[in-house]
Amino acid sequence: MTVGLEHYLVLSAALFSLGLLAVITKKNAVTVLMGIELILNAANINFVAFARFIDTDLDGQIFAIFVIVTAAASAAVALAIVLNLYERLHSINLEEADSLAG
């Protein structure tokens, strides 16, 4: 079976699952961020694969570029939040950031 659309989609689904696993199991805030980046990469593979196989103009690739830009913006803001968290709690363990919990 030659490599087609489904192969890319399955690869993307596996990458998404790994990213999700990192997001929900890791205690460290930076590792959770890495999981989010993995999920965004999986979404990007889907965009580019669909742009290649179904809608053969480049709209999907443009979307992927926008996703990359928003990923950069979110990483910068999230890093600033993590630094603030560290300044207050002297830890970036997400379980300790529970001041809002009742």
Next chain:
Amino acid sequence: MSLFDVIFYLFAAFTLASAALMVVSKNIVHSAVGLLFSFFGVAGIYVLLAADFLAVVQVLVYVGGILILLLFGVMLTQRITSVDMRTGTLQLVPAILAVAGIFVILFRVIRTTSWNIVPEAEAQFIPTAEKIGYLLMTDFLIPFEIVSVLLLAALIGAAFIARKGT
């Protein structure tokens, strides 16, 4: 199996193995290295999908920008000299079961859907950079400008939040 397929499977295995290393590793610096190789693997996948411009952007922005940013986050928040860089996990077994369930569902959906694949999709490779530049300046001009302002605002906001004593 053609050479193209072999290369695809190599890149896919490389990407998934690096991502798995990132998830499994207890040391956060090892996680970052796994993520680095995973980004490179995804760039290779983009090349196979005939998205050459996107592959270069992936390497420049993700590897050169976002990953360095994350590493700064690691280095600034873990006292490198004293504390070990371990990162714990919680609820590992239920999480693995849930994620495996989600993956199986996604896999079934992908396999059972009849995709509307354009027959001549296997066309020859055409460089995309010129077309993407043209599209960004015509059809996607408004989103392009909005996302530029968003990026500027986010970076200024990040610099403001991260300043000490605000």
